[in-house]
Amino acid sequence: MEVLTVFQGFPARSGRGYLGLSAAYLLKGERVLLYDTGGYGEREGLGARLRSLGVPPEAVEVVVLSHLHFDHAANFDLFPQAEILLHAAELAYAEGGGDAATLVHHLSALRQSRLRLVEGEEELLPGVRLLHLPGHTPGLLGLEVEGVGVFCSDAIKSRFDLSGPPAPPCTDPEAALRSRARLLGYPRLFPGHDGPLRRGAEGGFAPEGEVELSLRFPDGRGLRVILGRGGVECGWT
Numbered sequence: 026m027e028v029l030t031v032f033q034g035f036p037a038r039s040g041r042g043y044l045g046l047s048a049a050y051l052l053k054g055e056r057v058l059l060y061d062t063g064g065y066g067e068r069e070g071l072g073a074r075l076r077s078l079g080v081p082p083e084a085v086e087v088v089v090l091s092h093l094h095f096d097h098a099a100n101f102d103l104f105p106q107a108e109i110l111l112h113a114a115e116l117a118y119a120e121g122g123g124d125a126a127t128l129v130h131h132l133s134a135l136r137q138s139r140l141r142l143v144e145g146e147e148e149l150l151p152g153v154r155l156l157h158l159p160g161h162t163p164g165l166l167g168l169e170v171e172g173v174g175v176f177c178s179d180a181i182k183s184r185f186d187l188s189g190p191p192a193p194p195c196t197d198p199e200a201a202l203r204s205r206a207r208l209l210g211y212p213r214l215f216p217g218h219d220g221p222l223r224r225g226a227e228g229g230f231a232p233e234g235e236v237e238l239s240l241r242f243p244d245g246r247g248l249r250v251i252l253g254r255g256g257v258e259c260g261w262t
Contacts, residue, residue: 026152027053028173029078031071032063034218035238036183036252043126045096046238047217050176051080052168055150058087059107060168060176061217062100071100089155091178092162093119094126097217102134109135110149112157113142115164124194127162158208160191160201167208174213174221180204183219184232 034048045064052058063071072082088107090098092115101109119127148154152171158180168176186192191201214222222230238250247262
């Protein structure tokens with residue numbers, strides 16, 4: 026199973042609210058699978074990014090939507106040929122009004138897609154299993170990949186969500202804590218707003234590398250923000 030990073034997550038918010046910079050991953054095995062689609066800000070560049078990885082958008086066969094928040098699921102409609110997988114509890118939550126981040130106005134398009142609802146947990150492909158990780162939202166889906174780790178989306182949003190109260194927004198804090206406890210039993214995690222985390226010999230998790238946020242201004246200047254193991258570095262480019 027080959028795993029490629031489509032978008033790197035970044036754990037930050039602005040004074041106006043969440044930046045919504047979520048992670049998305051491509052899995053190439055018996056079928057080509059996309060785990061999450063990014064948000065509105067990635068809509069224009071998603072196709073180009075996939076092509077740069079050697080997979081044109083039309084080659085994606087399965088799209089797993091971890092949950093229906095805008096920063097993870099807004100671009101499902103760019104894959105009309107793909108089977109769209111969503112937990113039934115997530116659709117029910119959205120149909121009931123969801124929360125401020127839920128794509129409630131996209132439900133008509135979602136129903137017209139090649140939607141398949143997942144009721145619990147199941148083996149999706151050999152070595153690839155869907156996990157139900159409720160709490161952040163009722164139907165959050167993770168993806169356990171044998172020999173790789175668990176793609177857990179916002180069940181653990183980032184390195185800052187490994188302990189303490191669950192990161193907001195959260196529909197069911199007790200369920201979120203149970204899901205987190207389950208995930209902490211795995212050796213490697215792929216959070217929704219960070220890079221991969223690996224459990225060390227002493228049991229704690231640490232980031233495998235840096236995550237980066239690059240900003241470009243109309244005058245051509247760029248600002249690079251890097252979150253590494255030791256903290257945050259910023260610099261003009």
